[in-house]
Amino acid sequence: MADVTTNMRRPSPAHASGPKPRRAFSRKNIMIYSILFVLAVYYLLPFYVMLMTSLKGLAEIRTGNIFAPPMEITFEPWAKAWATVCTGLNCDGLSRGFWNSVKITVPSVFFSIAVASVNGYALSMWRFKGANVFFTILIIGAFIPYQVMIYPIVVLLREIGLYGNLGGLVLVHTVFGMPILTLLFRNYFSSVPEELFKAARVDGARFWTIYFKIMLPMAVPIFVVAVILQTTAIWNDFLFGVIYTRPENYPMTVQLNNIVNSVTGVKEYNVNMAATLLSGVVPLTIYFLSGKLFVRGIAAGAVKG
Amino acid sequence: MSQSGKPTALFKNLSAKIAAIPMVLTALMVFVGCSVWTIIYSFTNSRLLPSAEWVGLDQYERLWGTRRWLISIENLAIYGILMLILALVIGFLLAALIDQKIRFEDGFRTIFLYPYALSFIVTGLVWQWLLNPEFGIQNAVRNLGFETFSFDPLYNPDTVLYGVLIAGLWHTSGLVMCLMLAGLRGIDEDVWKATKIDGIPAWKTYIVVVIPMMRPVFITTLVLVTSGIIKLYDLVIAQTGGGPGLASEVPAKFVFDMMFVSQNLAQGFAASTMMLVAVIFVIIPWAYLEFGGKKHG
Numbered sequence: 001m002a003d004v005t006t007n008m009r010r011p012s013p014a015h016a017s018g019p020k021p022r023r024a025f026s027r028k029n030i031m032i033y034s035i036l037f038v039l040a041v042y043y044l045l046p047f048y049v050m051l052m053t054s055l056k057g058l059a060e061i062r063t064g065n066i067f068a069p070p071m072e073i074t075f076e077p078w079a080k081a082w083a084t085v086c087t088g089l090n091c092d093g094l095s096r097g098f099w100n101s102v103k104i105t106v107p108s109v110f111f112s113i114a115v116a117s118v119n120g121y122a123l124s125m126w127r128f129k130g131a132n133v134f135f136t137i138l139i140i141g142a143f144i145p146y147q148v149m150i151y152p153i154v155v156l157l158r159e160i161g162l163y164g165n166l167g168g169l170v171l172v173h174t175v176f177g178m179p180i181l182t183l184l185f186r187n188y189f190s191s192v193p194e195e196l197f198k199a200a201r202v203d204g205a206r207f208w209t210i211y212f213k214i215m216l217p218m219a220v221p222i223f224v225v226a227v228i229l230q231t232t233a234i235w236n237d238f239l240f241g242v243i244y245t246r247p248e249n250y251p252m253t254v255q256l257n258n259i260v261n262s263v264t265g266v267k268e269y270n271v272n273m274a275a276t277l278l279s280g281v282v283p284l285t286i287y288f289l290s291g292k293l294f295v296r297g298i299a300a301g302a303v304k305g
Numbered sequence: 306m307s308q309s310g311k312p313t314a315l316f317k318n319l320s321a322k323i324a325a326i327p328m329v330l331t332a333l334m335v336f337v338g339c340s341v342w343t344i345i346y347s348f349t350n351s352r353l354l355p356s357a358e359w360v361g362l363d364q365y366e367r368l369w370g371t372r373r374w375l376i377s378i379e380n381l382a383i384y385g386i387l388m389l390i391l392a393l394v395i396g397f398l399l400a401a402l403i404d405q406k407i408r409f410e411d412g413f414r415t416i417f418l419y420p421y422a423l424s425f426i427v428t429g430l431v432w433q434w435l436l437n438p439e440f441g442i443q444n445a446v447r448n449l450g451f452e453t454f455s456f457d458p459l460y461n462p463d464t465v466l467y468g469v470l471i472a473g474l475w476h477t478s479g480l481v482m483c484l485m486l487a488g489l490r491g492i493d494e495d496v497w498k499a500t501k502i503d504g505i506p507a508w509k510t511y512i513v514v515v516i517p518m519m520r521p522v523f524i525t526t527l528v529l530v531t532s533g534i535i536k537l538y539d540l541v542i543a544q545t546g547g548g549p550g551l552a553s554e555v556p557a558k559f560v561f562d563m564m565f566v567s568q569n570l571a572q573g574f575a576a577s578t579m580m581l582v583a584v585i586f587v588i589i590p591w592a593y594l595e596f597g598g599k600k601h602g
Contacts, residue, residue, distance in 0.1 A: 032405050039399065040416045046431040046475065047419075053434065065445045066435070119328045126321030134325070134332045141336030143588050145535055147560040147577040151570065152339035155355070175331050182328065207320030236424030238539040243565065253426045257543050260430050269434065276430045280423050287422035288415070294422070298483055 054078060054274035061269050077270035081278055085271055087258045089247060094275050096248075097255030100166075101235055101282075104251050108170045109230045112177035113223065119178070120185025121211055125197055135182065142179035150243055157244065169244045173234050181226055188222040189215065221293075228290045229297035232283045252279045340581065347574035355570060364575040374576060377554045384466055384473070384555070385534040391474055392530050393523070396481025401511065403482070404489045414486075418479035425476065429543025432472035433459065459545055462552035469544055469553055476540070477533065481526055488522030489515070528591050535584060556580055 049066050054077050056070040064071075083093040090096065122128075123135055153172060154163060162168035192215070200210050216223075241251040250258075256279045260272045287294055350360045368374050399417055403410055420428060435441045438457035446454045458468030492515055500510040516523070538557035545553040556576060563573035 029407075032402055032407060036402055036407070036413055039402075040413060043416050043420065043475065043479075046435060049435060050431055061440060065448050066440055066442075067445050115327045118324045122321040122324050126318055126324075128318045128321055128325075131321075131325065134329050137332040137336055138328060140588070141332065143532055143584055144336060144340055145557070145577065145580045145584055147557055147573075148343050148581045149335060149339040150561075151564050151573065152342040153335065155342075156334070156339075174327075175335050178328065178331050207324065232422055236426075238424065238426050238542070239561075243561075253424050253539075256430070257426050260433075261543070261546060269440065272430065273434065276427050280427045283422045283424070284419065287419055291411075291415075295418070295483055298421075298480060299487060 050273045050277050054081075054270055054277055056270055058268060058270060074270075077268070077274040078278070080268075081259075081271045081275035085259055085268075085275065086265075087255050087262070094252065094255060094259070094278055097250060097252035098278070100245075100249050100255075101252040103166055104169055104173070104241070104245075104249075105231055105234045107166075108173035108177070108234045109227060111170060112174040112181060112230055113226045115174055116178050116181030116226070117185045117216075117219070117223070118211065119182040120187075121189050121215055122207075123182070123186045124189035124192075125210075126207060135186070138179045138182060146176070146239060150239075154243065163244065164246045164249075166245065166249055169240060169249075172240050172244055173230075173237070176240070177230055177233070181230070184222065184226060184229075185219070188219060192218065224290075225293050225297045228286055228294055232286055232294075232297075235282050343574050344578050344581075347571060347578045349571055351570040351574070353568040353570070360571075364571045365579075368572060368575045368579070371572075373551055373554055374556075374559055376551050377556045377559045380466055380553060381534070381537065381555050384470060384537065385531070387467075387470055388473055388477070388534055389527065389530055391470070392477050392481050393526065395474065395478045396526070397485050397516075399478065399482040400485035400489055403486060414483075417482050420476045421479045423476070425539035426543040428472050428476045429469075429540045429545075432468070432475070433544045436468050436471075460549060462549050465545055465549065465553045469541060472544055473537075473540060477530065481530065484522055484526045484529075485519070488519040491522075492518055524591065524594060528587070531587050532584070535580060535587075 052069055053061060053066060055073050055075070056064070057072065057074050057076075060071060081093060082095050082098075084091060085093045087097075123131055157163035157168040157171070162171060196214065197210065200214055205213070235251075236253060237251065238253040238257070241254045245251070245254075256275055259275055346355055347364055348359060348361060349356055350358050350363070403413055403417075407413070436443075436457065436459045438444065438455075438460060443454060443456045446456070458464040458471070496514060496518070497510070500514060505513075536557060537555050538561070541547060541553055541555050541558060547554045547558055557580070560573045560577045560580070563569045563576060
């Protein structure tokens with residue numbers, strides 16, 4: 001038995017070295033595929049149920065089975081979730097939260113990446129005395145629970161008149177995105193050959209010229225990774241949204257939670273699930289389009305400083 | 306070029322220093338400044354607004370005498386330990402299965418990782434719906450003929466944490482798989498060849514050789530998952546709202562409610578300071594293992 005399993009393992013890059021041809025239906029393979037298949041069903045189930053529930057009428061939900069596909073497909077829950085469902089003050093649906101999230105995410109992603117890429121560039125190529133002290137603080141700061149800092153930040157934002165504004169929230173996202181992104185860019189720019197940098201300096205190029213003319217065009221892939229990482233993180237944020245904005249500016253996550261967990265009125269499960277799916281559309285699209293780059297963004301979090 | 310006179314140390318590399326101002330401000334004002342501010346004000350009797358009236362350790366005494374805080378801590382400990390163990394085990398098993406030179410590897414990986422792209426709010430709401438006893442899994446199984454089947458973890462104070470755990474694992478295990486898979490792929494083929502020649506069975510190779518070799522990956526994963534656990538907040542808000550009763554309260558929610566709902570700022574400060582202390586206890590051994598060990602090795 002042991003021999004069978006070890007034979008199957010790792011045919012090694014050199015197929016020429018002559019392991020037996022792989023049988024597609026060995027006992028081991030059947031077992032692996034069936035386990036993976038069952039697990040895949042478990043991971044996909046919530047998505048499937050969300051989708052099915054969102055396409056059913058309320059009557060069918062009450063009498064039927066959540067796993068059953070809809071007998072009569074209706075898109076009404078989607079329309080209602082997007083345009084007319086009520087959240088406390090207003091009844092213009094989740095579209096408000098969607099546009100708020102866009103207004104929050106776009107500038108936050110832009111500023112956090114702009115600041116962090118310059119940080120990473122300065123830290124890897126223009127090291128000045130004390131730079132690494134601040135970098136270390138930044139990395140340690142990434143582990144401080146947000147709860148420790150949220151209130152003093154409220155005070156700070158109030159002082160500069162940004163509390164409750166989108167601007168304040170953008171600033172908060174820029175600050176809290178800084179550790180991981182700076183690390184990402186610092187590691188990337190450290191791998192750029194030093195000769196390139198030296199040659200540019202010999203030619204008389206200065207800090208910003210080198211950054212914009214040489215480093216920026218070279219670092220496009222890492223910028224894409226950073227955009228994926230930040231867009232997903234900021235779109236999915238709940239805590240900062242609920243603390244640093246006013247209800248009319250609430251991002252989609254906060255609005256979604258208010259819709260589904262409101263205690264008043266009849267629970268419209270189909271509308272709730274349509275709303276939940278709508279909130280997941282942006283990160284899921286990014287995820288499916290980006291593929292391996294998404295994984296690279298995750299791995300960035302795991303890279304040691 | 307610009308070295309006309311003797312540039313003083315301050316003006317050397319000036320552009321880089323100017324460019325680093327946001328980083329310096331973030332590091333000093335937010336990460337250091339705000340943390341210190343919170344710690345200091347945890348010794349005051351701030352209520353609706355921060356006040357400077359010093360009360361020593363009163364807030365901490367009150368905190369540790371508060372039932373809700375004790376429940377929160379206990380919940381986080383139970384959730385955290387189970388989450389760590391299960392996330393690592395499931396993540397590793399998934400990675401090991403995917404690493405068997407299978408077909409559709411990308412497909413499986415995409416399926417296992419997609420929950421991680423969703424927010425905790427979405428995760429919590431889906432699982433709230435699936436675990437709804439009236440319409441969810443329980444009802445579906447009962448419809449199959451198992452009339453007495455019972456599966457409603459969210460409505461029972463004794464089991465609600467496990468309901469949250471199911472959702473948390475669904476969300477996070479893909480991330481662990483991803484990191485573990487990278488670790489497995491980093492292991493030299495020769496290791497497998499050598500153990501194969503020695504006739505060591507695969508499962509034993511994993512336990513005795515591969516896992517010890519993946520120590521850095523395990524440590525990184527441990528730290529990532531742990532820092533996620535301590536932040537646990539959105540998932541509970543969406544899935545249970547802390548209920549039934551206080552049964553699924555967590556520290557992060559306690560802090561938020563004290564600061565922004567109950568107008569009891571100093572209690573929030575004291576509680577968040579305790580969270581910071583907990584993190585320090587996790588980080589220091591890790592930093593020691595990671596960076597202390599490297600210098601000698």
